[in-house]
Amino acid sequence: xxxxxxxxxxxxxxxxxxxxxxxxxxxxxxxxxxxxxxxxxxxxxxxxxxxxxxxxxxxxxxxxxxxxxxxxxxxxxxxxxxxxxxxxxxxxxxxxxxxxxxxxxxxxxxxxxxxxxxxxx
Amino acid sequence: xxxxxxxxxxxxxxxxxxxxxxxxxxxxxxxxxxxxxxxxxxxxxxxxxxxxxxxxxxxxxxxxxxxxxxxxxxxxxxxxxxxxxxxxxxxxxxxxxxxxxxxxxxxxxx
Numbered sequence: 001x002x003x004x005x006x007x008x009x010x011x012x013x014x015x016x017x018x019x020x021x022x023x024x025x026x027x028x029x030x031x032x033x034x035x036x037x038x039x040x041x042x043x044x045x046x047x048x049x050x051x052x053x054x055x056x057x058x059x060x061x062x063x064x065x066x067x068x069x070x071x072x073x074x075x076x077x078x079x080x081x082x083x084x085x086x087x088x089x090x091x092x093x094x095x096x097x098x099x100x101x102x103x104x105x106x107x108x109x110x111x112x113x114x115x116x117x118x119x120x121x
Numbered sequence: 122x123x124x125x126x127x128x129x130x131x132x133x134x135x136x137x138x139x140x141x142x143x144x145x146x147x148x149x150x151x152x153x154x155x156x157x158x159x160x161x162x163x164x165x166x167x168x169x170x171x172x173x174x175x176x177x178x179x180x181x182x183x184x185x186x187x188x189x190x191x192x193x194x195x196x197x198x199x200x201x202x203x204x205x206x207x208x209x210x211x212x213x214x215x216x217x218x219x220x221x222x223x224x225x226x227x228x229x230x231x
Contacts, residue, residue: 037222044224045211045225047211059218097166104172105173106212107168109177111166111167
């Protein structure tokens with residue numbers, strides 16, 4: 001069974017660094033793009049960027065370029081998103097999602113359960 | 122703000138039909154496939170439609186998708202209380218070189 005399992009909720013202070021993770025189970029991890037999606041409280045979905053774990057080819061949404069770093073460790077089937085200096089405005093739910101392997105276009109068929117990040121002084 | 126525009130909300134009685142529009146441009150919907158996602162309260166999004174009109178295994182045929190030009194539409198027939206959720210369209214945007222989601226539509230079953 002395909003699963004994406006994300007790390008647990010985090011509470012951090014402004015200026016602190018953070019890395020959250022998404023571990024894939026039940027499929028060939030290096031064969032599928034994994035993306036990160038942000039959802040601010042009470043708001044819609046925002047695509048942050050995506051990575052191909054086989055070679056760590058990474059693409060960022062312009063809104064998130066320079067704000068976060070997406071990485072992967074294929075040896076442990078895990079992708080990450082990290083912040084070097086958090087802001088209160090980074091408070092959100094973050095989802096990872098796998099690109100659908102059977103579609104011609106870009107869609108995401110499996111999603112992680114979400115990681116809630118709270119940044120507050 | 123998103124480059125894909127959806128109505129904030131739609132509603133209908135149980136058993137009725139609703140349609141949700143997703144309006145874009147030639148650099149996104151006009152040149153790429155559209156997918157649709159359902160997000161039930163407090164849960165992760167779920168893929169409903171991919172490649173404009175295809176349903177993943179397990180998605181009932183009450184859900185349908187279509188695309189024409191720079192717009193796409195999600196249809197839900199035989200509306201059920203369990204369909205109350207937020208729905209998002211999504212597609213690749215060539216000019217931004219990134220995937221983009223629509224603004225989202227809340228479906229209410231009256």
